[in-house]
Amino acid sequence: MTPRWGMVIDLDRCTGCQACVVACQAENNVPINTEAIYLQHRAIQWIRVERYWEGEFPNIKARYIPVPCMHCSEAPCEPVCPVYATYHTPEGINMQVYNRCIGTRYCSVNCHWHVRFFNFWEPKWPESLHNQLNPDVSVRSRGVMEKCTFCIQRINHAEQNARLDNNRPLRDGEVNTACAQACPTRAIVFGDLNDPESEVAKIANTTDRGYKVLAELGTNPSVLYLKKIDPDAPAEHGAESA
Amino acid sequence: MRKGAMRRRDFLKLVATSTTGAVLFTGCGIGDGDPETEFKIESPALNPVDLVYGRDNWYATACQECPAGCGLIVRVFEGRAKKVEGNPDFPVNLGATCARAQAAVQELYHPDRIAQPLRLSGARGSGDYQATSWDDALAAFATELGGARGATLIITPPLAGPLGQVVASFAEAFDAQQVAFEPEERVVLREAVRRVFGTDTLPTIDLARAEFLLNFSADFLHSWISPVQFSRAYGEFRHGRADLRGTYWHVGPQMNGSAASADRWFPINPGTEGLVALAMAQVMVAEGLVDQAAAARAYPGITLADYTPERVAETAGISAEQITELARRFAQGTPSVAIAGTTAAAHTNGLFNVAAVLALNYLVGSVGQPGGIILNPSAPFGADVPGPAAGLAYRDWAGVINDLNSGRYRLVIVHGANPVYGLPAASGLREALGQAGKIVALSSFLDDTTLQADLILPVHTSLESWGLQAPDPGPGYQAVTLQQPVVNPFVDSRAFADVLIQAASAAGGALPWESYEAVIRAAVEELRGLRRGNVEAPDAEQYFMAVQAQGGWWDSDATADEAPTAPATPTPVAEPEYAGDPGQFPLFLLPYPSNALGYGETAHLPWLQALPDPMTTAVWTTWVELNPATADRLGVETGDVVRLVTPRGSEEMPVYVNPAAHPDVAAVPMGQGHTDFGRYAKGRGVNPLNLVEPATEAETGALAWAGTRVRVEATGRKVRFPRFEGQVPAFQLEEAPIVQVIPGTH
Known part of the structure; x- marks a missing residue:
């Protein structure tokens, strides 16, 4: 059976340490986000950790949510691309074909999770840092969208093996x-969500904490979040406390 | 381009005439309308080129980005290190890594690595150097060494294991004094552990089997002693058991990255951790929740009855009811475990803070028990190999600095430590180094201390080096990481220990080894002689290769001896003291180690500079965190530049209004403010230690870097404040208040 790649992110385990962010940048040749890039609000993080606040001091909580591409089955970014640079692989991955992309950024506008990033500049590394670049991953050029690929190069490599x-x-x-x-x-x-014996499918099929971000849009994301447990929170409708 | 495919140019023409490109194919009847078969343009998803993979190799080694000693595996492709992963077999980190470990490859290929030996050509500290050859540099080093017997100072981080053995042997051969530098509050932690648990090794926390964790200020998930080990355990603590989710309460003056994950946070005044712990013990005894005799043994010489919650509440800044609640919950845990560290240890009463909290574990029987504090055995090395060493306390640095000023040292050798940055400017170390005859730095980067050197010998970074190290804290049993070179040296560098061995030989004090690799091999051979552990092999060579392949040696049966039932040495009660008059300096200055940059030792790596701080999401800079009410009172908002004034000095930096900040605390991250250290760190931000009054911890003499008061003054200036928050278009909030979701208002 063709796999459907998916992810479960347990927010009750996440501590906001951001190891995922650097690991992704190292694996996928993501350009260095300089201070100037941050000030331009053009930082590229295929997976990011958002922090948001709940409450006020002293009864305040900081919450973390790591956000990669949701790899929606009905991805709103896909149909708007005039050149079919965004497309859906048979294994459920929302892909960006860099050498088709002409940089209209329609896909970015249409992505409700804001996980598509545009290369406003040619990515530059000092010469010596080129030695670190992953040979399995294209370095994207200026004018091209890029995004989380669920590390497609690793999937291809494993499938080939x-x-x-x-x-x-x-x-x-x-x-x-x-x-x-x-x-x-x-x-x-x-x-693989299609393999009922996989760890990810087992969690997805048995959890009572699962939710999808912006599920109401009906795009059927492949990333399932397990909600943070707050023992002090007033009981929500239908929610169970641990 | 395949047959039947549309040419890109034709395609673009079509698009140009249609605004509905996406429906073009079905509408115009070109092909079968399925883009999968229509366009066989190269795609990274299934690219024919990608199907021919080169051969990558994975080598096991050890992380040196912080002292935790995690096991790594590194992907090497065509002789270049590409990606760091955790070693799934190594018991400390079990396949996981932190952000800093990932960045080890950037250290290796850093554009500002020192590529060849350098000789000072200008004034000391000017940064003017001339390249020289290794032969000349080694000869110069050997000459200095030979002429400075009995007058040499060696500054390193605390060195244990075979590297410690080489340096100790070197120091003995040249009658040199050896001092170690580490973040000062670790000195306090080590002493507290020695007193409370009687061990020289740091303990681990059996979180995976704990029910209740009470943490006093330690940033144990991000920056404290062994964050990946604790994070692995934390995941299991929360959701590793089907029927039980561990509960974590945090007591401390700051909602740090770890406190953010707590179920409840009890904000207290800085430095009152120990008092709160005593009051908790008093409540537990008074309410009969714990054995009175056990409590008396846990706090020898302390009359617990004097420390009622009511008596402590005002100093600590929380209510007596909250202390009582903490005590009851802690006594109920099945089991409970208490830890303390980071800023708790960095006060004038730091030792008391940590010792009083650690002793709580005796009250509930959590020492050496499942779900509690697990003591670590000593490393499995021979008797001639040094065990865990502590860094020098600030009080003793003062002695070293005096000696430097008196001209006692003709030669100073520095490696792997940056005390010019890591000790407060008030220490006068930078100036004192000016009195040293010669300074030789064995370093990969021109950091603040290396910048004072007369001769710089470039050394390997971690991925080019050999090493054998017992992680401290270990996983609860004996474990050793084997660090091996995963790539050839990228620049003309040599291993630190090899340089010592070569220089010693040239200076007429030959050490008993021909190379550092030989030292490592001999140590591994000694491990083989133990006839236990994870590796078996018929001969020495195969054994060594097997340890290399596994990334280390460990023996899960080699646990610590029976845990004690009470602290070995009492620690007297001490209340925190702060430098500065509260009238003039109304806030507490709380420096804290950064998640990505630590105490500044990784500030040269761009991935880590660009990594958002977990709480503020700030990047590439230094800031001060103020509570919204405090900021209102000062009339400042995020991005406004303020002046922080302490009795010691003043520094300017932007404000981040942090809704979780304690109203009486001004928190400033460490890590920035380097005079050099490469293009990514140089001249960026502020070192908060410049503001710290060099008061010391009463018992250990360590620097109380969290014991200074501060006044915050508006400057009327504003800067754009680089941060991740607001990058995502839907939350475009430049200089606007943070969106807060308050229950009941939506």
Whole structure:
């Protein structure tokens, strides 16, 4: 069966340490976000950790939510691309084809999660840092959109190895995204949602804390969040406290 | 381009004539309307080129970005290190990494790495150097060394294991004095652990089996002693058990990155952690929740009855009811565990703060028990190999600085430590180094201390080096990481220990090893002699290779001896003292180690500079966090530049209005304010230690870097404040208040 790649992010495990953010940048040749880039509000983070506040001092809580691309099944970014640079792979990944992209940024406008990033500038690294760049991942040029790919290069690599190994199916855990692999609290779990035995599917199928961000838009994201438990919070309708 | 495919130029023409590009294909009847078969343009999803992969190799090694000693595996492709991952087998981090470990590759390929030996060509501190050859540099080093017997000072981080052995042997051969630099509050923590648990090694926390965690100020998930080890355990603590979610309460003056994950936060005045712990013990005894005799043993020489919540509440800045609530909850935990660190240890009463909190574990029987504090055994090295060493306390640095000023040292050797940055400017170390005859730095970067050197010998970064190290804290049993070079040296550098061995030989004091690799091999051979642990092999060579492949050696049966039942040495009660008159300096200055930059040792790495702070999301800068009410009173908002004035000095920086900030605290992250340290760190931000009055912790003499009061003055100027917050278009909030979701208002 064709995999459908997906992710579960447990917000009750996440501590906001941002190891995922650097791991992603290291794996995917994301340009260095300089101070000037931040001041221009053009920082590129394929996965970001948002922090938001609840309450007021002293009864205040800081909450974290790591946000990668949701890889929606009905992705609103896809139909608006005039050149089919955004498209959906048969394995459920929302891909950006860099050499089709002509930089209209329609996809970015149409993404409610703001996980598509435009290269306003040619990405530049000092010569010596080129040695770190991942040879499996294109460096995107100026004028091109880029985004989380669920580390497609790792998936392809693993699938190729499995084909060479008597064409066997991929095993759960054989491929992992950089963010999930780094995550110190194991808040991020990646895998094949179509494989009922995979860890990600087991969590997704059994949890009572699951929700999808902006689920009401009906885009069917492939990223499932497990909500933060707040023992002090007044009971919500239908919510269970641990 | 494949057959049947549309040419890109034709396609663009079509698009240009249609505003509805997306429906073009079905509408115009070109092809079958399925873009998957229509356009076989190269795609990164299934790119034919991508199907031919080069061969990558994965090598196990050890992380040196902080002292925690996590195991790593590094992807190496065509001789270049590409990506760092956690070693899934190594028991400290079990495959996970922090952000800093990921950035080790940027250290390796940093554009401002020192690429060849350098000789000072201008005035000291000018940064004017001339390249020289290794032969000349080593000869110069050996000459200095030979002429400075009994007058040499060696400054390193605390060194244990084989590297400690080499440096100790070197120091002995040249009658040199060896001092270690580490963040001062670690000195306090080590002493507290020695007193309370009787061990030289730091303990670990068995969070995965704990029910209740009470943390006093330690940023244990982000920057404290072994954050990845604790984060792994924290994940299990929360959701590793089907029927139990661990509960975490945080007591401390700041909602730091760890406190943000707590179920409840009890804001207290800085430095009152120990008093709160005593009051909790008093409540637990008074209410019969714990054994009175055990409490008396846990706090020898202290009359607990004197520390009622009512007596402590005002000093601590929380209510007596809250202290009682903390005590009851702690006594109820099954089991509970209490930890303290980071700013708690950085006060004039830091030792008392940490010791009083750690002793709480005795009250509930959590020492050496599942779910509690697990003591670590000593490292499995031979008797001639140094065990964990503590850094020098500030009081003792004062002695070293006096000696420097008196001209006692003809030669100063510095490696891996940056005390010119890490000790407060008030220490006078920078000026004292000017009195040293010669300064030789073995360093990869021109950091603040290296900048004072007369001769710089470039050394390997962690991914080019050998090493053997027992992580401190370990995982509760004996474990050793083997660090191996995963790539050839990128520049003309050498290993620190090899340079010592070569220089010693040239100076007529040959050490008993021919290379550092030989030292490591000998130490691994000693591990083989133990006949236990994770690796088995028929001979020495295969054994060494097996340890290399595994990334280390560990023996889960080699745990610590029976845990004690009471502290070995009493710690007297001490109340915090702050430098500065409260009338003139109304706020507490609270410097704190940064998640990404630590105490400044990773400020040269662009990924870490660009990594948003967990609480403020600020990047590339230094800021002061103020509570909204405090900021209102001063008439400032985020991005306004203020002047922080302490009895010691003043510095300017922008404000970040932090809704979780304690109203009486001005918190400033450490890490920035380097005089050099490469293009990404140089001249950026402020070192808050410039503001710190060099008061010391009463018992250990360590610097009380959180014990200074401060006044914040508006300057009327404003800067654009680089931060992640507001990057996402939907939350375009430049200089506008943070959106707060308050229950009941929506």
